[in-house]
Amino acid sequence: MKPIITVVGSIHMDFYIHLPKLPKEDETVVGYEFKMHPGGKGANQAVAAARLGAKVFFIGRVGSDFLGPMLLENLRSNNVDVSYLTVDQSTHTGVAFILLNSRGENMIAVAPGTDSRVSPDDVDKALPAVKSSQALLLQLEIPMETVVYAAKRAWEAGSMVVLNPAPARPLPDEVYRYIYAMTPNRVELAMLTQSNFTQNMGLIEVARMARVLVDRGVRCVIVTLGKGGALAVTQDDALHIPAFEVSPVVDTTGAGDVFTAALTVALAEGKSLADACVFANAAAAIKITRFGAQATPTRMEVEEFIASRRADVKKLK
Numbered sequence: 587m588k589p590i591i592t593v594v595g596s597i598h599m600d601f602y603i604h605l606p607k608l609p610k611e612d613e614t615v616v617g618y619e620f621k622m623h624p625g626g627k628g629a630n631q632a633v634a635a636a637r638l639g640a641k642v643f644f645i646g647r648v649g650s651d652f653l654g655p656m657l658l659e660n661l662r663s664n665n666v667d668v669s670y671l672t673v674d675q676s677t678h679t680g681v682a683f684i685l686l687n688s689r690g691e692n693m694i695a696v697a698p699g700t701d702s703r704v705s706p707d708d709v710d711k712a713l714p715a716v717k718s719s720q721a722l723l724l725q726l727e728i729p730m731e732t733v734v735y736a737a738k739r740a741w742e743a744g745s746m747v748v749l750n751p752a753p754a755r756p757l758p759d760e761v762y763r764y765i766y767a768m769t770p771n772r773v774e775l776a777m778l779t780q781s782n783f784t785q786n787m788g789l790i791e792v793a794r795m796a797r798v799l800v801d802r803g804v805r806c807v808i809v810t811l812g813k814g815g816a817l818a819v820t821q822d823d824a825l826h827i828p829a830f831e832v833s834p835v836v837d838t839t840g841a842g843d844v845f846t847a848a849l850t851v852a853l854a855e856g857k858s859l860a861d862a863c864v865f866a867n868a869a870a871a872i873k874i875t876r877f878g879a880q881a882t883p884t885r886m887e888v889e890e891f892i893a894s895r896r897a898d899v900k901k902l903k
């Protein structure tokens with residue numbers, strides 16, 4: 587049966603400039619072309635989950651400017667239920683400026699606009715959706731008060747709470763016990779555990795840091811490692827799931843979003859943590875071969891991709 591997932595989060599229009607290289611501070615780099623793509627971590631995750639076969643409700647806000655209706659229509663056309671999306675006249679729709687180099691790497695700046703108005707009241711209005719969902723999916727581009735409130739209400743309703751702690755922000759102690767799964771990258775993990783981030787951190791060290799979050803109450807911490815795949819850590823286990831190699835990599839924007847959405851869909855369907863990570867790695871691998879944060883694969887594309895590859899899961903000693 588289709589899992590039901592509620593996403594509470596951000597929604598943006600992404601303004602992309604493709605460049606030969608990313609600029610340094612005070613440097614101007616002349617690029618190739620400009621494009622607009624729908625984005626925002628919340629909306630990216632909602633669209634990705636819907637394409638992977640979930641029934642998805644989205645709780646968020648857009649402005650009454652020209653971008654709001656475009657983003658609303660984009661969600662609708664991707665089969666995301668927008669009954670709980672608010673049009674807010676008080677400020678502009680959220681936007682992101684994305685600089686993308688020829689290796690698919692990016693720099694992103696966000697003006698949150700209406701994202702910063704998503705409130706606990708919005709969650710209360712959408713409680714029927716939250717209560718009917720197997721999973722609630724959250725990120726950190728909306729007010730922290732709303733993140734904590736939504737997590738608590740979903741946890742009370744027995745729904746599985748998944749948090750993608752991006753962009754990195756400190757979390758209140760209270761929230762950890764509401765979270766079933768969390769998907770930090772290494773930078774976010776280091777920030778949350780107040781550890782030093784180094785590029786050459788080994789898997790054992792990453793697992794040790796992830797276990798700090800498990801000890802705070804999170805059931806599974808799945809650290810996304812980019813080309814290194816994912817490391818899934820629970821109280822009893824640490825599993826390394828290597829990434830699938832793909833080429834060419836054109837745009838890594840939103841790779842963490844599709845990973846988190848796919849993981850949530852798979853866990854909500856009852857897949858094991860290892861299988862859910864393989865599914866999420868496959869969805870992220872396909873995404874990075876395409877431009878745009880929402881250029882995410884369908885269910886069939888992910889299943890065909892997995893059938894054509896060898897998936898590895900290694901237990902850490």
Ligand code: RIB
Pocket residue numbers: 596598599600624625626627630681682694696727839840841842843879
């Ligand atoms: O995770 C990628 C997203 O981060 C982009 O779509 C951009 O809008 C920012 O929110």
